Amino acid sequence: MIEAASAGRRNPWLDLVRGLAIIFVLLRHGEKSLSEAGLAAGGIFHNVMMNGWIGVDLFFVLLGYLITSHLLRERERESGIRVLHYLTQRALRILPAYFAVLALIVAGAFPYFAVDPAYLGVRVAYHLLLLQDYLPSNINVVFWSLGVEEKFYLLAPLAVAGFMALRTPGRAGMVVLALLVIVSLLRLMQFESRPLWDYVSFFQELRSPFHMSLEPLLAGLAIAYARHMKLLERLPRSPVLLMAVLALLLGFMASHQFMAEITLADVVVQPALISLLCAGLVAAAVGLAFTPLPWASLAQVTARLSYCLYLVHFPLLPAVQAWAGGGALLFWAIYLSLSITVAWLIHRLVEKPFLDIKNRLARASRAGPPRPATAAAE
Helix, strand or coil, X not given: CCCCEECCEECHHHHHHHHHHHHHHHHHHHHHHHHHCXXXXXXXXXXXXXXXXXXXHHHHHHHHHHHHHHHHHHHHHHCCCXXXXXXHHHHHHHHHHHHHHHHHHHCCCCCCCCCCCCCHHHHHHHHHXXXXXXXXXXXXXXXXXXXXXXXXXXXXHHHHHHHHHCCCHHHHHHHHHHHHHHHHHHHHHHHCCCXXXXXXXXXXXXXXXXXXXXXXXXHHHHHHHHHHCCCCCCCCCCCHHHHHHHHHHHHHHHHCCCCCCCCHHHHHHHHHHHHHHHHHHHHHHXXXXXXXXXXXXXHHHHHHHHHHHHXXXXXXXXXXXXXXXXXXXXXXXXXXXXXXXXXXXXXXHHHHHHHHHHHHHHHXXXXXXXXXXXXXXX
């Protein structure tokens, strides 16, 4: 798991938010599978579950916050950012489990989950290069977000150095606002380029590409920068704000099924609103860093398994659908239990050994003398 900590201290409320994000994604794909089989529930609960793709935006806000916070601490501690060390840490965190699940899918290890053999070598190659946010993510659709994540990792040191060079929060805020406006304009221009949009074309052109996914990443970066500049010290130390933002987010998700029809509001207004609500959750969780969380151990376990759950849940769906035999309750029971079991296996057998290496390298790095600043530092 990315270091869910506040100034080096573990923050269980960020674990809780991360757990919410993976739950949203699991609900989205489970309900969509049932809907395609004519077994989905109706009403507001159906809307909330179908709109669970918002969980990816919540992941992105967390990613922007956690990575930026880490780099800011590194910059202060080492008088610069050690880019090679940082990228090694990120690779050990993300790539082993991803490559393992990619290999298992291509090898046919997921029952009933068929992968089109056409140009499979080429498709595997660009997935290995993490280009599936711009090229079709057609081995496991959820892999698209890893392409976005990888590009953010590469650009984050430069972004942190650039924002710190601006010297004042006012200038940094103007840059963030300008970038948000540019992303919205790019999305608007792309939207106006064709008369009709369906969800598939929307996803491939307006959702998946890295430069179209910047709002939540920038929101997370802005939260980390604001915290570093001591602008969040007045955040309440009570969970009331977090619960209020979560209620607003759930109410928005319950209002209607997003993307049922692709409109201008879906392309320009909705991404900004979703990012704002997700940023509110993360900022509220940051403010609760020293507030005890009931059931913190459960939140920590969910957060620890979240990445592997994200990787494996989708290719399990065809088998779950076949084994459930048309029963919705049985579907959910098999889907959730099987996803957790397979995710735990991937975590224990693949992810954890590399996380142990990553943690040993981090401890050794902290024990050594300060390193000279790199080109990414100010």
